[in-house]
Each structure stands twice: as C-alpha cells, then as structure tokens.
Amino acid sequence: MSHICAGERVFADDTPLSILDPGRGRTKTGRLWAYIRDDRPFGGTAVPAVVFYATPDRTSSWPTRHLKGYHGILQVDGYAGFKQLTQDRKVHLAACWAHTRCKFYELDRITDCHGGFVVL
Numbered sequence: 001m002s003h004i005c006a007g008e009r010v011f012a013d014d015t016p017l018s019i020l021d022p023g024r025g026r027t028k029t030g031r032l033w034a035y036i037r038d039d040r041p042f043g044g045t046a047v048p049a050v051v052f053y054a055t056p057d058r059t060s061s062w063p064t065r066h067l068k069g070y071h072g073i074l075q076v077d078g079y080a081g082f083k084q085l086t087q088d089r090k091v092h093l094a095a096c097w098a099h100t101r102c103k104f105y106e107l108d109r110i111t112d113c114h115g116g117f118v119v120l
Helices: 061-066 080-087 096-112
Strands: 009-021 026-037 051-054 073-078 091-095
Touching: 026 061, 051 061, 061 080, 073 080, 080 091
Parallel strands: 009 073, 073 091
Antiparallel strands: 009 026, 026 051
C-alpha cells in the first residue's frame, strides 16, 4: 500500500462482496475496496499497482484507515465516506467520470431536454 500512497493520484472504489457471517449460517454484505495507482497517462514511470481490502461493512473508517498518510488527488465516486479524508486538506477529491456521466443522464431524463442545454 505504501507504493500506491506514494502516487500523486490514486483511484479508489468499493463494491459489494458476500462474506461469511459466522454463527448465522449465511452470508452478509461486506465490501471489497480497490486502491489503484497508474501514473502512465500522466507521463509517470512508476509501476502501476492495485491493492484490494475486504471489509465487513462500508463505514468511512475503512478508507480512512487504508489511506492513512496519503496526500494527493483521490479519484472516487460520490460515496460520502471519502469526504472525511479531506479534513486536513492533504487529500483532494476528484469526481469519477463514469458517475458524473450518470448525473447528466439523470438530468436529461428528468428535464426531457434530449440533447439540449439546461441552465441551472
């Protein structure tokens, strides 16, 4: 993780993951967190890397723990738990374009503008 946190830019995301729930005879929904460093598109020469962590829930304490000591740009989706990392102003959040595109799609659907411009 130290190699990833040494990057100027890190991408972070999580996805639901079924994990065992001991004693209950079933599974529960945990999270699989991914932290990625790839500086090649920015002319970097560092080796790309990804680290995965599985957690039993999606509380904001997990990315805070995983990225402890990180300073730089963190590209993420709209999960509010990442905002906690910006309190000391050493981490700056950048929006994930895939999720941003979804917001434009939603705006088009609710305004029925079909390619036109909407002034907000």
